[in-house]
Amino acid sequence: MPKPPLLLAYAHPDDETFGSAGTAAHYAALGHPVYLICATRGEVGQISDPALATPETLGAVREAELRCAAEAMGVEEVIFLDYRDSGMVDTAPNADPRAFINIPAEEVITKLVGIIRRIRPAVIITFDPTGGYGHPDHLAIYRHTLAAFHAAANATQFPALGTPHQASRLFFAAITKSFFQAWGEEMQKVGVEAEQDDPIMEQMRQLGYEDDQIDLSLDVSEYLERKWTAFQCHRTQFSADDPMNRLDLAARRRLFTVEHYLLAYPPLDLGAKLTDLFEGLS
Ligand SMILES: [Zn+2]
Numbered sequence: 001m002p003k004p005p006l007l008l009a010y011a012h013p014d015d016e017t018f019g020s021a022g023t024a025a026h027y028a029a030l031g032h033p034v035y036l037i038c039a040t041r042g043e044v045g046q047i048s049d050p051a052l053a054t055p056e057t058l059g060a061v062r063e064a065e066l067r068c069a070a071e072a073m074g075v076e077e078v079i080f081l082d083y084r085d086s087g088m089v090d091t092a093p094n095a096d097p098r099a100f101i102n103i104p105a106e107e108v109i110t111k112l113v114g115i116i117r118r119i120r121p122a123v124i125i126t127f128d129p130t131g132g133y134g135h136p137d138h139l140a141i142y143r144h145t146l147a148a149f150h151a152a153a154n155a156t157q158f159p160a161l162g163t164p165h166q167a168s169r170l171f172f173a174a175i176t177k178s179f180f181q182a183w184g185e186e187m188q189k190v191g192v193e194a195e196q197d198d199p200i201m202e203q204m205r206q207l208g209y210e211d212d213q214i215d216l217s218l219d220v221s222e223y224l225e226r227k228w229t230a231f232q233c234h235r236t237q238f239s240a241d242d243p244m245n246r247l248d249l250a251a252r253r254r255l256f257t258v259e260h261y262l263l264a265y266p267p268l269d270l271g272a273k274l275t276d277l278f279e280g281l282s
Helices: 015-029 058-073 105-119 136-151 177-189 199-207 221-233 249-256
Strands: 006-010 034-040 077-083 123-127 169-174 216-219 258-265
Touching: 006 015, 006 105, 006 136, 015 034, 015 058, 015 123, 015 216, 015 221, 015 258, 034 058, 034 105, 034 136, 058 077, 058 221, 077 105, 105 136, 123 136, 136 169, 177 249, 221 249
Parallel strands: 006 034, 006 123, 034 077, 123 169
Antiparallel strands: 169 258, 216 258
């Protein structure tokens, strides 16, 4: 009996590794086909080392980096939606008509419904309603995936896109306040002083979830090495001299062995924490 598919929907190459690399590797190893949607190629992200890419080549380089990470995770197929990275909030790339945030919802949802009806996942994962730290593309993929999750199940919507499919569960990947705390401590240990005036870090601290808000904490310690390999694939984001590469094994274990999720659908109080994305699903 084939295992039910898992579909991850993120915005940029490397989003998947931070939030869900261990999860993807875990379920792939158990025989679940794992699919990864990436809305953009992260074209306006940072370039850690100018030897790796130019602003013109960054999209293609990051596509290759994502494919490298996908292989480390055992992902079956990477699906690009082919939109452009919109950049951080209030930056010039926001205005590019190709930017993901400027694409009409109907167009994106149509693509996502087509993918969901083709793959027919039992479980879908995307960003939480804060987009982790409020990146406009993270919020957009969250919004469109949520809409497509329901639209894919509705026979009256997009009838030309194939047989309706109701995925059993929708999860939001969530970052906890305790993670940000631990991250700050470990970064300090490798010589990175807390940046008091870093607005993204400040926003992150405010946005993290309390541990008791989390519906499922997946222990992925068995896949820590695969997750680390996936990080290493994203070279333009974490060069050899990135402080992250100075984290020792104990720090990596502390930061990356548990991945957290909120259950977004069905809207049920299950009465207990879940221990598995597919728990109780046949
Ligand atoms: Zn991102």
